[in-house]
Amino acid sequence: MLEIKNLHARSEDTEILKGINLSVAAGEVHAIMGPNGSGKSTLAHVLAGREDYEITEGEVTYDGKDLLDMEIEERAAEGVFLAYQYPVEISGVSNKYFLKAAINSIRKHNDQPVISRSDFVSMLKEKLALLGMDKSMMDRSVNEGFSGGEKKRNEILQMAMLEPKLAVLDETDSGLDIDALKIVSEGVNALRSPERAIIVVTHYQRLLDYIVPDKVHVLAGGKIVRSGDKSLALELEDKGYSFLNEGSEAVAAS
Amino acid sequence: MSSENALLEEYAQREYEHGFVTDIEADSIPAGLNEDVVRLISEKKNEPEWLLEWRLKAYRHWLTLEEPNWHNVKFPPIDYQASVYYSAPKQKPKLNSLDEVDPKLLETYEKLGIPLEEQKVLANVAVDAVFDSVSIVTTFRETLEKHGVIFCPFSEAVHEHPELVKKYLGSVVPHSDNFYASLNSAVFSDGSFCYIPKGVRCPMELSTYFRINAQNTGQFERTLIVAEEGSYVSYLEGCTAPKRDENQLHAAVVELVAMDDAQIKYSTVQNWYPGDSEGKGGIYNFVTKRGACRGANSKISWTQVETGSAITWKYPSVILQGDNSVGEFYSVAVTANHQQADTGTKMIHIGENTKSTIISKGISAGVGQNSYRGEVKIMKNATNARNFSQCDSLLIGDRCGAHTFPYIEVRNTTGKVEHEASTSKVGEDQIYYLRQRGLSTEDAVNMIVNGFCKEVYDVLPMEFAVEARKLLNVSLEGSVG
Numbered sequence: 001m002l003e004i005k006n007l008h009a010r011s012e013d014t015e016i017l018k019g020i021n022l023s024v025a026a027g028e029v030h031a032i033m034g035p036n037g038s039g040k041s042t043l044a045h046v047l048a049g050r051e052d053y054e055i056t057e058g059e060v061t062y063d064g065k066d067l068l069d070m071e072i073e074e075r076a077a078e079g080v081f082l083a084y085q086y087p088v089e090i091s092g093v094s095n096k097y098f099l100k101a102a103i104n105s106i107r108k109h110n111d112q113p114v115i116s117r118s119d120f121v122s123m124l125k126e127k128l129a130l131l132g133m134d135k136s137m138m139d140r141s142v143n144e145g146f147s148g149g150e151k152k153r154n155e156i157l158q159m160a161m162l163e164p165k166l167a168v169l170d171e172t173d174s175g176l177d178i179d180a181l182k183i184v185s186e187g188v189n190a191l192r193s194p195e196r197a198i199i200v201v202t203h204y205q206r207l208l209d210y211i212v213p214d215k216v217h218v219l220a221g222g223k224i225v226r227s228g229d230k231s232l233a234l235e236l237e238d239k240g241y242s243f244l245n246e247g248s249e250a251v252a253a254s
Numbered sequence: 255m256s257s258e259n260a261l262l263e264e265y266a267q268r269e270y271e272h273g274f275v276t277d278i279e280a281d282s283i284p285a286g287l288n289e290d291v292v293r294l295i296s297e298k299k300n301e302p303e304w305l306l307e308w309r310l311k312a313y314r315h316w317l318t319l320e321e322p323n324w325h326n327v328k329f330p331p332i333d334y335q336a337s338v339y340y341s342a343p344k345q346k347p348k349l350n351s352l353d354e355v356d357p358k359l360l361e362t363y364e365k366l367g368i369p370l371e372e373q374k375v376l377a378n379v380a381v382d383a384v385f386d387s388v389s390i391v392t393t394f395r396e397t398l399e400k401h402g403v404i405f406c407p408f409s410e411a412v413h414e415h416p417e418l419v420k421k422y423l424g425s426v427v428p429h430s431d432n433f434y435a436s437l438n439s440a441v442f443s444d445g446s447f448c449y450i451p452k453g454v455r456c457p458m459e460l461s462t463y464f465r466i467n468a469q470n471t472g473q474f475e476r477t478l479i480v481a482e483e484g485s486y487v488s489y490l491e492g493c494t495a496p497k498r499d500e501n502q503l504h505a506a507v508v509e510l511v512a513m514d515d516a517q518i519k520y521s522t523v524q525n526w527y528p529g530d531s532e533g534k535g536g537i538y539n540f541v542t543k544r545g546a547c548r549g550a551n552s553k554i555s556w557t558q559v560e561t562g563s564a565i566t567w568k569y570p571s572v573i574l575q576g577d578n579s580v581g582e583f584y585s586v587a588v589t590a591n592h593q594q595a596d597t598g599t600k601m602i603h604i605g606e607n608t609k610s611t612i613i614s615k616g617i618s619a620g621v622g623q624n625s626y627r628g629e630v631k632i633m634k635n636a637t638n639a640r641n642f643s644q645c646d647s648l649l650i651g652d653r654c655g656a657h658t659f660p661y662i663e664v665r666n667t668t669g670k671v672e673h674e675a676s677t678s679k680v681g682e683d684q685i686y687y688l689r690q691r692g693l694s695t696e697d698a699v700n701m702i703v704n705g706f707c708k709e710v711y712d713v714l715p716m717e718f719a720v721e722a723r724k725l726l727n728v729s730l731e732g733s734v735g
Contacts, residue, residue: 048690072689081690088687092705098691101701105692141705158691 001026001197002047002067002166007058009046016042018222019058026165027194031208031233032201034219035241040201041085043219044170047199048082049075062166076102077109079165083155083172090142095154098142099124099161106162127160131187148175156187167191168199173207185210205237282341282471287334289313292440295340299409299443302416312429312439319433326625326657327565327594329501329538337503338471339441382407382446382462394458403487404449405460408476411447418449422480426509426546426573434505434567435542438474442507445475450485450516459715461490464506472503479509481516483549488519488715501529501564506541514549514576519557521714523722526562531620533592536564543570544600547579547608555582556599557713559722564593569627571600574608574636581610584710588726589622589654598628598659603639603669612643615707617726618654625657632669640670647677648706650699678706700727 002024009017016039024030034040046053047060049072060067067075090098104114115123128135131153143151152172159167169188173181188211192198200211208216208230216232217224220241226232283294292313296306321332382405398405404415411419429439446462464475481487504526510518520543529536539562545554556570566589572581583599601610616624624647632639647656658675680702688698704711704723711719 050686072686073692073694076690076692084687084690088681088684090684090688090702090705092708093701098701101693101697102688102691105694105697109692162691 001063002199003061005059005061007043007046007060008056009042009053010056011042011053015056016053016222017046020219020222020224022217022224024166024197024199026197027192028214029192029198029200029211031211031213031216031230032199032219032224033203033205033216033233033236036203038219039222040203040219041170044082044168044199044201047075047166047168048072048080073105074109076162077106081159081162081164081167083152083159083167083169085171085174087143087146087151087155089144089146091144093142094139095142096124096138099138099158102158102162123161127157130160130190131157132183133157149177149180152176152184153180153187156184160187160191163191165195166197166199168201170201171203172200173202173204181207182210205233208233282338285336285338287337287339287441291339295441295443298340298342299412301409301412304420305412308424308429309440312436313441315430316433316436316440319436321433325567325596325627326623326659327567327596329565329594332501332503332538334437339474340443341471342443382460397457398460401454401457402451403454403456403460404447406447408445408447408478409443411478415447415449418480419447419478422478422509422511423476424509426511426544427507427542431542434540435507438476438505438507438542441472442474442476445477445506446479447477448479448487448489450479450481450487452482453484454482455485456487459488459490461492463492464504472505474504475506477506477508478511479518479520480511481513481518481552483513484515485513486517489521490715491520491522492525492721501536501538503538503540504563506543508541508543508570510545510554512545512547512549512552512554512579515551516549517553517555518545519555519715520545520570522556522558522560523725524558524560524562524566525725527564528562528591528593529564531591533564536593537562539563539566539568541568543568544573545571545581546573547576547581547605549579550576550605551578552576553580553582555584555713557582557584557710558586558597559707559710559714559725560585560587560595560597561722561725563595566593566595566597568597569599571602572610573602573604574610574639575604576608577605578607578609579605580608582713583610583612583614583628584713585614586617586707586710586722586726587615587624587626588617588619589624590619591622592620593622595623596625596627598626600629601631601641603630603632603636603641606635606637606639608636608639610639610641612641612645613709614643614645615710616645616647616656617650617703617706618647618656619650621653623655623657625659627659627661629661630663630671632664632666632671634665636666636669638668638670639666641672643671643673645673645675646706647675648703649677649679650703 004020004022007017007020020043032040055068100120107114133153143154146154172184176184200213213230216228216230218226289310292309296309395405427435429436448460450456479489510520512518526537526539547554554572558570560566570583574581581601587595587597589595598614599612612628614626616626618624626645628643630641645658649656656677660673662671664671680699684702685695685698688701689695703726711722714722
């Protein structure tokens, strides 16, 4: 589903991604781990299309299409979803209105009719229950005054409602206590499906106890330095990221 | 960041959809202003002597005045002799039914989305259609008459209800009030008159739709609304004008009087032609609006959505005379392209336990300049008066400006005045977030801006809120690319 080849990206004068190669198939969950500043979040945002980055080399194929050639909203409409590490507040716009507008924008792009009121309401009810969220949250302004945990849950709710093909979760575990982490993980696990690929970006192994990945990649200095199965995450927890510096290949964490 | 600038630069282009001209024969007087013109206008309207005298008094006073210069807007000097002060479409002097109205006029209103045939009209809204200097037609009059509500063109009220007009005309905005109000008092041509008798809750929304059509013509209308004891009325006002390269002057006066326990809700959606993207043309909207809460427990609310005009200069105000009376001002003012706005309110607390609320939302884009100017005055006898003001500004792009000029004067130690202000920018991160969820950039900006205005939309009558939302979206079209 997703094929990243030799991807280089820079922000202003700093090269952050220095040749990423990654292949993610539908139905798989990949974890991307790495120390701070390794380029994990940059990779997530480059996939979503954030305009602060310049792609200097490489290519990204998504569902057979050139992802880098697509507008941000086009990527979203084609099924790319990013759960933000820092969700943005939109004052005066209710969560419910926002969700409906997002669903209908994506439907419009795909030549589908707008969602009916009853379909929307029943879907929302189901997803709220899945994430243990109160429906009163829907009348509040998007992320405004939400606690850290509420924001993260709200991201997963959006993911559940938008049913993406490729979901990228950027540090979804940060700022969550253990209970919230469990609930959010259950929400994500419920969305695992043979048609969907999920990339989980995280600093800690903890999240991977709950969302068990098929593959784990270690990103350091803008490159994937190691890949393996879930045992790699445990090894990292055990040894920390310092072992990366001891390898034969000296990798400078930027 | 350059991408953001490029994004926001495009904020400048927008299409004004009401810019067409109706080709209709008009009865216009030559340009210029002097006592004879004032007399001529009065004569055309067959006015009683007292009204002519009142006009002349205003005109003579106007001659002694100078244009105000304290506002934060800039424009070249206006040549008051170059403007036409009266223009009316030619038609039969007295219309008995809508069938006799020139179809071209009906078409014009149809095109503006204001059908005047009663069966087509939006449920429960009576409309007075004012075209240049005269009122064309007023719908639902019979229904209203059954409830004792008078809703008619101002010029007609002068003849049919002279005692009411004489009693209240100039009682809130005197003929000597300010430069533009004095000018209006001298040359006003028509407008709407509403009278809600004691204890009556007006059964439908009343509305006036103002249309400027003729070239080089000023529109000077006057609206007077009197709500007797225990009555209620909701009044809506809409405005449009053709696209023209010259600036046109619109200097209106609105007076509201609310007696004991009466309530007036006055809503405006102002969409005068704003000028083109270079700042050429557009309406100078210099308007004096004031309400008097004369009676105890009375309430006056002003809600305005100002999206049009090259320059907006208006301060809908409330004089809180009656004890426990309430004044409210909710405003959204948009300045895109080269538009300028200096708008706000005055809340004058005179009675005890009087309360006022001010919510002002200014949106600036392009090189638009948006100023909030508000005065809260608590007089000596206004024990326990309270005011809450909130002024928020939203900037789109980095070439526009937002300014706030609050004046507060408290002469009674029990007074309580709160003022909150904020300025924010439509953030690139917000747009990115919404686009990641599938919205186009334009929809994202509209969503952010509409969210910003929510508190004001919430108090607009439903049909107006929908229109306001659409208008705002059109105003900001192309502002972000």
